[in-house]
Amino acid sequence: MDHSRCENCIVRQFNSLRAMNKEELKKVSDSKVMKTVKKGEPLFEEGERLNGVYCVRNGVSKMSKLSPNGKDQIVKLATKGEVMGQRSVIAEEHANLSAVAVSDMEVCFIPKESITTTLQKNPNFTLEVLRHMAHDLKEADDVIVNMSQKTVKQRIAEAFLYLKNNFGEDTDGFLALTLSREDIANVVGTATESAIRIISEFKKKGLIHTSGKRVAISDERKLRDLAEGF
């Protein structure tokens, strides 16, 4: 089986491409371009005009926006199965966020034409994309509430739990996705030093342990309590 064909791609099951019919999928598959992106390399930049979307086959990308104070706020981490750039293509706007790989990635670039024509012709596909976006919107609303109502300590605890739930742990029990301290700070919206300080505090309290920049959760229960505000 040719795994480079969208028709056979497992990743498709996770995203809205599963609502495409055979011929639509064939067209997408014929027009797509597979790319590998190394950790640290950008996929696209805020303000750029996207002429397609990126379907993630492997690896993780941070999607962030530069705020006027010069700091990068990470709004979302996109992983296997997720489609990046969809929003901009649908709204016919320039990209609102930048996408940079935080681990080595394999992505498929899909030219926007195959997406937009399917959107106009296949209501099932459109509805599926809509459902996904409705879900993203709920998540974004929840992030707003967390950002504005929780302390930095709570947000960092939550971030570790999020990383465990979404990316799992390696064989040694460390979080499978390793982010730099700066990236962690940019996820929770705080200064890098503050993030480091709180991570050290978590270590002292036995909630986590670390090895280099890798982090492992030692006491998930306590971490969860802390995140909830107890």
Place this chain on the structure above:
Amino acid sequence: MDHSRCENCIVRQFNSLRAMNKEELKKVSDSKVMKTVKKGEPLFEEGERLNGVYCVRNGVSKMSKLSPNGKDQIVKLATKGEVMGQRSVIAEEHANLSAVAVSDMEVCFIPKESITTTLQKNPNFTLEVLRHMAHDLKEADDVIVNMSQKTVKQRIAEAFLYLKNNFGEDTDGFLALTLSREDIANVVGTATESAIRIISEFKKKGLIHTSGKRVAISDERKLRDLAEGF
């Protein structure tokens, strides 16, 4: 002309209902129920199962979520032309946010069936809803960045500018939408006392002036500079 009919409702031009065809619109209009909601009254509560959406004809509603610390974070202000509850109906989930009127409102309740059947049949409508949701998602992402990277002072300055741009001013130059200090605090995600203190500071600096709980912008330029971080 019967203005109680969706077909003739001006508000429809602002939202995705404009992509409905005549018969779909007729069905919606036949099944809808007009309601008036007094300031302070809820439209729906977080966690509730919605069996329809609310189309705003007049007035403004705050859409908020209770955070574990007991504070209400206002995520969005919905006004004339906006459709509330759409996200929950599309995702077939319970409401993620509560909606409470912040001024007297006139809304139309539209049972979800007329929405969902149109979503399945009319791709134009689905695409239109999708575009609106894409726009909402961008706005939500921007709010995340503001919330996590700007100071309370900046966020309050921005809130006043937002209120002026979106709801305008009355004949005396005061912001047409008057929010309580507590609501302002809940929009920017801070303690009520902090919000009041900063509002007082703005007054002393001549950026705004007030009369009771009403606020007027005196120096928009300076307020904008402040919001941008200068």
Place this chain on the structure above:
DNA sequence: GCAATACTATGACAATTATCAGTTTTGAAA
């Protein structure tokens, strides 16, 4: 292997923001 460089870590201090405890003002109901 070694220098250059980026990242992690910690201390000292300043700025911001929250909390608590009160007083004053406002506006709606009697």
Place this chain on the structure above:
DNA sequence: TTTCAAAACTGATAATTGTCATAGTATTGC
């Protein structure tokens, strides 16, 4: 109009978070 409860406001103080300076630790490229 008076009365009363809610909302707005202020001060004092504590807690949180940011900034700057500096030192240690990995990592990379030569």
